[in-house]
Amino acid sequence: MKHRTLMIYLIIQSFIWVFTSFTYYGMTLGTSVMVGNRFVNFMLSAVVELPSYLVTQVLITCFGRRPTMILAYSLTGVSLVAANLIPEKSGRPLYTVSQKCVTEALRSI
Numbered sequence: 596m597k598h599r600t601l602m603i604y605l606i607i608q609s610f611i612w613v614f615t616s617f618t619y620y621g622m623t624l625g626t627s628v629m630v631g632n633r634f635v636n637f638m639l640s641a642v643v644e645l646p647s648y649l650v651t652q653v654l655i656t657c658f659g660r661r662p663t664m665i666l667a668y669s670l671t672g673v674s675l676v677a678a679n680l681i682p683e684k685s686g687r688p689l690y691t692v693s694q695k696c697v698t699e700a701l702r703s704i
Contacts, residue, residue, distance in 0.1 A: 612704050618671070619701045622694050629687070640694050647698040660703055667700035 627633040678689035
């Protein structure tokens with residue numbers, strides 16, 4: 596194969612895109628089963644996404660795509676693990692942070 600490196604990059608990027616999309620849509624659809632009013636939870640997740648688009652654009656412009664993706668994936672993982680370790684009602688802010696970070700990761704792909 597003449598362009599083996601390009602094919603490897605394509606496979607890795609496709610893998611990242613698919614699983615980031617699964618995480619994003621799973622978290623968005625999962626807001627309706629969280630503690631509290633399902634409509635308020637869904638509205639809060641939508642409100643969190645709006646500033647995330649702007650922050651992502653600024654981060655990509657200042658630091659580049661790779662550091663932005665590394666930061667977004669790292670914060671998403673840490674906040675999701677931490678949200679699962681504490682009680683449900685207290686985990687809402689961490690879930691919101693992870694929602695914002697996964698939106699940034701999806702936007703920076």
